[in-house]
Amino acid sequence: MSGVRVLVGTRKGAFILTADGKREQWQVDGPFFGGWEIFHLKGSPVNPNRLYASQANDWFGQVVHRSDDGGKTWETVGNEFVYEGVPGTHQWYDGTPHPWEFKRVWHLEPSLTDADTVYAGVEDAALFRSTDGGKTWRELAGLRQHGTGPDWQPGAGGMCLHTIVLDPSNPKRMYIAISAAGAFRTDDGGKTWLPINQGLRSEYIPDPNAEVGHCVHRLAMHPARPNVLFMQKHWDVMRTDNAGDSWHEVSGNLPTDFGFVVDVHAHEPDTVYVVPIKSDSEHYPPDGKLRVYRSRTGGNDWEPLTKGLPQQNCYVNVLRDAMAVDSLDSCGVYFGTTGGQVYASADAGDTWMPIVHDLPAVLSVEVQTLP
Amino acid sequence: MIRVVIPHHLRTLAGTGAEVSLAVEDPVTVRAVLDALETQYPTLRGTIRDHVTQERRPFLRFFVCKEDISHESPDTPLPDVVVAGTEPFYIIGAIAGG
Numbered sequence: 001m002s003g004v005r006v007l008v009g010t011r012k013g014a015f016i017l018t019a020d021g022k023r024e025q026w027q028v029d030g031p032f033f034g035g036w037e038i039f040h041l042k043g044s045p046v047n048p049n050r051l052y053a054s055q056a057n058d059w060f061g062q063v064v065h066r067s068d069d070g071g072k073t074w075e076t077v078g079n080e081f082v083y084e085g086v087p088g089t090h091q092w093y094d095g096t097p098h099p100w101e102f103k104r105v106w107h108l109e110p111s112l113t114d115a116d117t118v119y120a121g122v123e124d125a126a127l128f129r130s131t132d133g134g135k136t137w138r139e140l141a142g143l144r145q146h147g148t149g150p151d152w153q154p155g156a157g158g159m160c161l162h163t164i165v166l167d168p169s170n171p172k173r174m175y176i177a178i179s180a181a182g183a184f185r186t187d188d189g190g191k192t193w194l195p196i197n198q199g200l201r202s203e204y205i206p207d208p209n210a211e212v213g214h215c216v217h218r219l220a221m222h223p224a225r226p227n228v229l230f231m232q233k234h235w236d237v238m239r240t241d242n243a244g245d246s247w248h249e250v251s252g253n254l255p256t257d258f259g260f261v262v263d264v265h266a267h268e269p270d271t272v273y274v275v276p277i278k279s280d281s282e283h284y285p286p287d288g289k290l291r292v293y294r295s296r297t298g299g300n301d302w303e304p305l306t307k308g309l310p311q312q313n314c315y316v317n318v319l320r321d322a323m324a325v326d327s328l329d330s331c332g333v334y335f336g337t338t339g340g341q342v343y344a345s346a347d348a349g350d351t352w353m354p355i356v357h358d359l360p361a362v363l364s365v366e367v368q369t370l371p
Numbered sequence: 372m373i374r375v376v377i378p379h380h381l382r383t384l385a386g387t388g389a390e391v392s393l394a395v396e397d398p399v400t401v402r403a404v405l406d407a408l409e410t411q412y413p414t415l416r417g418t419i420r421d422h423v424t425q426e427r428r429p430f431l432r433f434f435v436c437k438e439d440i441s442h443e444s445p446d447t448p449l450p451d452v453v454v455a456g457t458e459p460f461y462i463i464g465a466i467a468g469g
Contacts, residue, residue, distance in 0.1 A: 035379075035380060036380065057380070058430050059378075059380065059428065059430040059431060059464045059465065060380055060381065060384075060418040060419070060428065060431075060464075061417055061418055061421075061428060062417065063384065063414075063417075063418065076384060076414040079416070079417045079418075079422075080416070080417060080422045082422065082423055
């Protein structure tokens with residue numbers, strides 16, 4: 001019987017949650033790398049037993065691990081992330097120039113076609129690639145050096161490249177997003193990059209319609225419709241139908257359009273999920289009610305999903321990399337909270353149950369659908 | 372042999388106990404000890420000092436004979452008792468954070 005493996009990164013280690021296709025009984029393994037911040041773990045679509053994990057802490061810096069047996073055992077791979085050339089400067093919080101300094105890996109995105117190729121989105125914002133299973137890393141410097149880099153500025157969480165979306169229909173095309181620079185696209189495998197922020201409007205920056213400077217929190221794509229992307233921006237849920245050339249707002253009837261996560265149903269390209277958060281000053285759900293909102297129309301019309309989720313006194317956050325979907329029928333949806341809960345829905349969001357509820361604060365959730 | 376005491380997370384990464392023994396050629400300095408440590412345990416590269424600048428990570432300190440030598444030149448020879456293996460070289464993580 002098919003099953004799922006949920007990879008959870010937390011403030012104090014990684015956890016692996018497994019279940020069969022019913023997704024009712026769960027086995028919890030971990031913590032792996034206890035005491036380390038695990039920003040992200042992800043498995044290769046080519047070889048599901050090949051996992052990559054990003055560990056970091058303030059004492060010992062960055063470490064990357066790799067597993068070839070689905071997370072049972074791990075080996076340390078390369079942690080040397082060196083910017084190409086003279087790194088130059090970006091803007092600091094006060095607008096003064098600040099040198100580019102590597103801090104940590106936020107996101108690891110394995111290639112769709114080669115288990116040894118993996119991309120790393122890092123802070124300070126840059127994109128790296130390894131083609132030897134994580135042993136060595138090389139920057140795709142065309143992103144940082146394409147022209148607007150000196151104008152990028154960190155968000156509250158740091159200047160991080162947190163989202164990498166690979167186009168399954170075009171191996172030369174990928175999308176990335178940076179807080180707080182915006183979204184970017186390459187059509188030549190990462191050599192050159194284009195800011196794709198037309199239509200974004202951010203009232204908190206000097207020019208609300210600037211080419212860069214937008215705090216994009218997350219991008220999501222359905223693989224069958226790669227020209228359509230959904231975006232959870234700092235404020236506003238956005239959609240593009242032309243691969244990012246222009247965006248329009250689809251926040252519609254959401255109770256608040258601030259939030260971090262956005263994801264798309266595995267089988268319905270117009271079914272989208274977000275978790276509204278009250279505001280950027282109060283990083284918790286409105287009214288103490290944890291609600292996932294689902295649109296079945298590609299945005300604008302949203303319905304709250306509450307069955308099984310706490311509807312009073314809930315003040316957790318759901319961070320940008322902490323939602324994922326499986327590809328079973330029906331689609332499973334998963335998300336983790338800063339309160340240490342990982343919730344799962346085996347019916348596309350209609351009902352929810354906590355798989356675990358006392359983990360350290362959850363930083364990331366990924367899911368693998370296993371044969 | 373030079374004795375080096377390393378903190379918990381580095382023990383886990385290196386797959387060792389609290390103390391490791393290293394053969395270090397003269398002159399025995401902080402740089403030479405760290406070079407030998409990273410050669411014997413490559414998984415520790417980048418975790419004690421920066422890959423590029425070779426600067427000590429700010430939340431780590433180096434102690435010998437109950438003295439903090441973190442701000443001394445990495446090329447200063449270490450005391451004879453460390454060279455003789457009577458006293459260890461300590462790598463200590465800041466007691467901070469949550």
